[in-house]
Amino acid sequence: MSETHAQTVGFTRNDMLPPLPPPVTERGAIKWLRENLFSTPLNIALTLFGIAVIYLLLQSALPWWLNSVWNAESLSQCREIVAANAGPDASGACWAMIRERWHQFLFGFYPPEEWWRPVLAFGLLFAALAPVLYSGQKRSLTILLCGVLAYLVLTLYLAGASGVVFALALLLVLGMLGLAQVQPGKLLWFTLLYPALTFWLLWGGSIWSPIVAMAGFAVLYGVFRLASPLIGLAPAAGAGVVAAVLWWLYIDVPVVEMLQSALPFSIPAIASDQFGGFLLAIVIGVTGISFSLPIGILLALGRQSDMLIVKWLSVGFIEFIRGVPLITLLFTASLLLQYFLPPGTNFDIILRVIILVTLFAAAYLAEVIRGGLAALPSGQYEAADALGLDYWRAQRLIILPQALKISIPAIVSTFIGLFKDTTLVAFVGLMDPLKGVTQIVRADIDWKGIYWEPYIFVGAIFFLICFGMSRYSMYLERKLKTDHR
């Protein structure tokens, strides 16, 4: 309000009065109740029925929750405490089991003095995902990286990581935070290196194995670049893949041994059968998710291809995988993979499972993405063609961004399904959090007979992770919404 105005027209109202509250029957809760719960006789009946159901549920379950016991040595002790507190007939949850065994649900039999390794890998996972999840959004990137920093400080301390690890991890994340401020695009390099780093952190051993394994990709790229001017893109890509596979099969191991003897540096190796619980689920889930998407895209494109062989191979693969239950694949493939590999190679069980879960999800994703591709009007292809874009550029710049955007909800559903399917690895003898760990816990004489608690605990964690994914997909859909129709 300017001063002159206030002086010359002093009689006009300068500030608006706040609106008066509506009469009581039209206000907040009562109005809402009347409109939503008691508007018609049918609604009244349904409301009363709902209240009755909720009441019965609460009546049977609430005491169980209220009588929870957090401090006890065994299930029988739990029951004694409940009986002492709430009478002989009362039931009560025995969360003391979680207090004692939480680490098996999280890490399986991973040695406690090495817990800092999965803990660090999990934190860095978010640092690696950050540039992918929030490409170019400095604010979200910074917030996420700060979260990772806080998480690492706390958990590394709790896991008793050594000072060197502590310092290195913090330096790394701080460096990324700095980079996020100036060149957020460059963060993707860390994303590329993350798989090798995590592989080494989790399984341990010589530091040279991940480095030499990554060099296989450099070989692939090098051969591709050298050969593509001579024999064309697709054959060159094939030659690159062959070269990389030869590298991994025959050159990898000797080179690692040589380097390790020249410059030894290693951390204790952890065998795959020590892995378990959510560590296992997340390793399989995250790897499966990140590799199934590109494979699914290629399969979807292959299915639409004009080249008959590519087309039939894609169709055959997709239909075969979709027609067979995942468990069957898990069982048989451990046999089949042994046939195809050179004799003597002992193929790691977790790796085997990851490959299968990835292919399984890829087949489903391929169909989901095909739906997205089919939903695009043909005009988009024509416009891309008319501008002279070649097939791959048209796909990458025009078609896929739109097709993937359309398919986001279905893609994320597939991801969530994949993550929950990781519990099926219990059937090939791995220690998944749901069946594997629970069985071990119940095999203990102290906790024999415990039933609901482990499932509720594991279920809650699964819910948190899957709910997070689903919220992120909704965020992504909103962010990518550009058709303002």
Add this chain to the structure above:
Amino acid sequence: MADAAKMQISDEVAIQITGMNKWYGQFHVLRDINMTVQRGERIVICGPSGSGKSTLIRCINRLEEHQQGQIIVDGTELTNDLKNIDKVRSEVGMVFQHFNLFPHLTILENLTLAPIWVRKVPKREAEETAMYFLQKVKIPEQAHKYPGQLSGGQQQRVAIARSLCMKPRIMLFDEPTSALDPEMIKEVLDTMIQLAQEGMTMICVTHEMGFAQAVANRVIFMDQGQIVEQNEPKEFFSNPKSDRTKLFLSQILGH
């Protein structure tokens, strides 16, 4: 019209089509098409629905494949050779009835995409060119919006600008105004007229006969996959030769 006479047509051949035939399965869509387009010509193609107009101009940048005969664009023959096809497509711009803008990209990104990825123009330069052509179609202020936020007429002008950013030597238009509300048709036609005055070689499939009279130097009438008649606009409209042309003109100009 005075304008039409002013515009230069050179002797250089831009497009040469000889003995071209095309089938969709058993259906013979294009029959024995022969046609030469000189550089600087503005050709309007008209004819009843289903006569093969779209198919003909889509053959010129190989959105459709012809089965017989020869199409030579700017000295490059269209065959199965992908290199030739890409070369022709980067020389020939095309504007569609339904605009076909890329809805996930901003207007500016729509315009710079092909120059950056096909012509390998640096991003800055591509953006400058894009802004120049947006000025030209009179909507520079929309550069950072998405196609879905623009009116139909604006979208079509963006589509024209997008083609122009590739610096094409030939422009093809497939009924560019027929998906537009009447009040937007003029703004698009004005843009096309301006383009014609600058000497662009243009082939337009359109039923806007006012446009044909204003800028075309030749009108081609097609029916049942054949070129039935072609003439300069004044003759074409005042003195049509074939009965089919007369019938078509009476239908289209009658109401």
